[in-house]
Amino acid sequence: MAESPLRPRRSGSLIEPGLRERSIYLLPNLFTTAALFAGFYAIVQAMNGKFEYSAVAIFIAMVMDGLDGRVARMTNTQSAFGAEYDSLSDMVSFGVAPALVLYVWALKPLGKLGWIAAFIYCACAALRLARFNTKLDESDKRYFQGLPSPAAAALLAGLVWVAHENSVSGTEEFFGWVKMQWVAWTITLFAGLSMVSDLRYYSGKDINLRRSVPFVVILLIVLAFVLVSYSPPEVLFAVSLLYGISGYFLWLWQKRKPRVSVGDKQAESSIDKPVE
Secondary structure (H helix, E strand, C coil), X not given: CCCCCCCCCCCCCCCCHHHHHHCCCHHHHHHHHHHHHHHHXXXXXXXXXXXXXXXXXXXXXXXXXXXXXXHHHHCCCCCHHHHHHHHHHHHHXXXXXXXXXXXXXXXXXXXXXXXXXXXXXXHHHHHHHHHHHHCCCCCCCCEEECCCHHHHHHHHHHXXXXXXXXXXXXXXXXXXXXXXXXXXXXXXXXXXXXXXXXXXXXXCCCCCCCCCCCHHHHHHHHHHHHHHHHCHHHHHHHHHHHHHHHHHHHHHHHHHCCCCCHHHHHHHHHHHCCCC
16 A cells, blocks of 8 residues: 655645735734724714813723834834734724814804814824834934924813813803803913924933932932822823923024024034144
8 A cells, every 4th residue: 555645734824925925913002993993083072072081091092002013022023014004093083082182072053263273283194104104214213303293182082181170161251251162272282283393302202211210210200100190181281281382492402502604613613623
């Protein structure tokens, strides 16, 4: 009886190369999906009039969006699909959701001015994300060009959350002349236009978590957790507002510095050069 020929064993993975190229990494995209769900949940709750839930959902989307990229880098599961999926999720969670929440909460009674402000914010978020994706390899890693979309969304969501905690509605009037509608309109335009500006915002990507730090840094981190846990709406809104105007302060600080021309540099170099 003739022996049947032995089948050669396949080396490596059992997944075909074409299927492996079309595969999707599950772990980082789970966090991206969670961020997308939080943004969609914020829209639904705004339609139901539960604006506090909408604001909290946007902040949860920020946390999930911050985790997906870090998890992908830690597990070495970066992919082009994940990058595109993350951008689409950011557009919903930090572009469409905050714009609709602010429109339903305060901007709707303003008529055309209200929905135009909401649209400007939404369009600026899309332009901000598109510019970030196209200049990812060219930009300085230490700074963002323009206000990041999560920070802009936190500014709008923080305003809604603070107002709700203090029982202030979107149609409230202060001191007989200041209306919350115009405050929300101004902040919406400020956040939207800051996203497409050329202002630089500190990114924090140069912070090395593996490097040793002074003991006072740990105390400051503990203090930050205490402040956030004591009054989350006020602290988060204050931090978002300070970060939003930090780009303008950085721009003014650079403007006040005297610029050294090329001729001055050559003159200084000639003065410092020793005479032979």
